[in-house]
Amino acid sequence: MIEKNSSLKAFNSFSIDAEAHLLFHFTDLSQHAELLALIKKTKEESRPILVLGGGSNTLFCDDFDGLVIKVELMGIKHTETSEYHLLEVAAGEDWHQLVEQTVEQGINGLENLALIPGVVGAAPVQNIGAYGVELKDFCVQVDYIDLIDGSAHSLTNEQCKFAYRDSIFKGELKDRVLITSVSLKLPKQWQAHCQYGLLQGLNETEESVSALQIFDSVCRIRTEKLPDPKVLGNAGSFFKNPIVSEYLSEQLLSHHSDMPHYPQQDGNVKLAAGWLIDQCGLKGHKIGGAAVHLQQALVLINEDGRATADDVIQLAWFVREQVLQKFAVLLEHEVRFIDAQGETDLLQVIDNV
Template sequence: MDALIDTCCKLYQANQPMLILGGGSNIVLCEDFLGTVVLVETKGVDISEDENNHYLSVAAGENWHALVRFCLENGFSGLENMALIPGTVGAAPIQNIGAYGVELNRFCDWVEYADLNNAKLIRLSTEECEFGYRDSVFKNDLLGKTVITRVGFKLPKVWLPQLGYGPLREFDAKHVTAKQVFDCICETRRAKLPAPAQYGNAGSFFKNPLIDTKQFESLVSTYPGMVGYPHCEQQTKVAAGWLIDKAGLKGYQIGGAAVHTEQALVLINKDNATSADVLALAKSIVDKIENKFGIRLEVEPRMITATGERSL
């Protein structure tokens, strides 16, 4: 970890361009990056417990899915809904990863980072991380100023299954096991998401938009099958994949980039796509969904140019 902090601090303080990567699964490289790429590969999991919870302190470079599997193998339940999300543990808090009704902040106890100005280690509580839907303080006030070093997890010993999404609804909460949830999530994701070795992709390309519940209810009167989930009293989270599918865009292609035919949230490199193809396809989808439903989609992956990050 010392080498990671030292490298990042020296580059930052010298005002040298730097790209810190975990697994690199949530980016679109629009151009060759003209700077230093720092790959985080720190390892280690420390475990403790009290009467009610298991506590894990996990190095930022640990693989996320491997951590989920490790927890199940050791009787620590809670993270199974987030199985097979690509990337590393240190990247997980940045966008508050989540899937199938569970987000990281539900089980995150703290996040430790190094301040790149002075190499000082700082630990933030869950509240101080300002977690939101695919959002955190690391994408806002602390953007570009830190490198995450460790993440702490608090996993209750009394497990409460989260079965509100998709195929999980078929389980009986009184009899289901965490392993059954894990297996179901893995099977579902493998059926819908293409392997990167088959088709290059950055996973889910668009966030599920949050809209006013009154707007959602109005849209449902026009589109009775619209998929949405209550987010809070005033907002509903709409399934972006449903919107893209309903707009007839599965298989839609610009240049070598296409919408995956099995999962409309995924854009794939179907035939030697350029970054320009991917960005043009994404922008076209955003425009078509806004024209049809009055909802503007936001992209999920970071788009990296030669000198830094750009917007769509």
């Protein structure tokens, strides 16, 4: 189905209104030919193309002057071997519902990634992760359509070039692919991951921890700390946890001994962006209708439902500058900024506010 001058407010979790010149609902692979014809026409008109999943990690900074492809492909195929569960999941499936279903069925491994908003097709792009687990730990294949020529391709885990909140889909294949499915390989010999953050308490109180216990704990922790986008518009964690040099980490620890820090294999150190923002006293800080969430400083919210994109942009810039001044740490936004012509970033849009 094709819609003209269609509102995107219902398709982004910030609930900020913007219009798409054209909106195409991609619900079935049988629409492949129709999709390619639409893409060809859009390119002939020199208009941009945006592939949109759940909109849970997206800030529309302006009306989009091209074609938005809303990916709504559904379906889950489950096979197994003596050692593994194999899942081929269509890109439009809700990520949290997938995690919930697998845990209920005794297919363990994804429980640490509960309540991450968005759809399955977006998971490889960001290499989503939480509580010591990342998508790359289980992803074995990503299928996609090349938006340049319409051809179908598959990438292995290694070819996806997964890194912290990063992948080939944010690099050399950026703006070129429409992910159609993601294949996961989950070992039947399951091992609990409770070494990170508040999950550490499970190891201290339970002799043996189940996947369901981890799932329930993650849901409880995230519900307590993160606002429901259906109630307060938000895109989850707005900034990435910064990775800094060991030297800078030691300098900061000499002044802030309680600073959360996580040494990395390459010698660098990951810091907690939420803690840095909180130490700047920014919880509750408002600009227009946008605010830093009172319970979780890493989240920027559309507080009263009337925030504009400019409000969010100005608030994000203010937070970034305050952290830079206090800690000499530069925060990068995890949220995708989309203007009239496609993906942009905070540095480019702040000049237009």
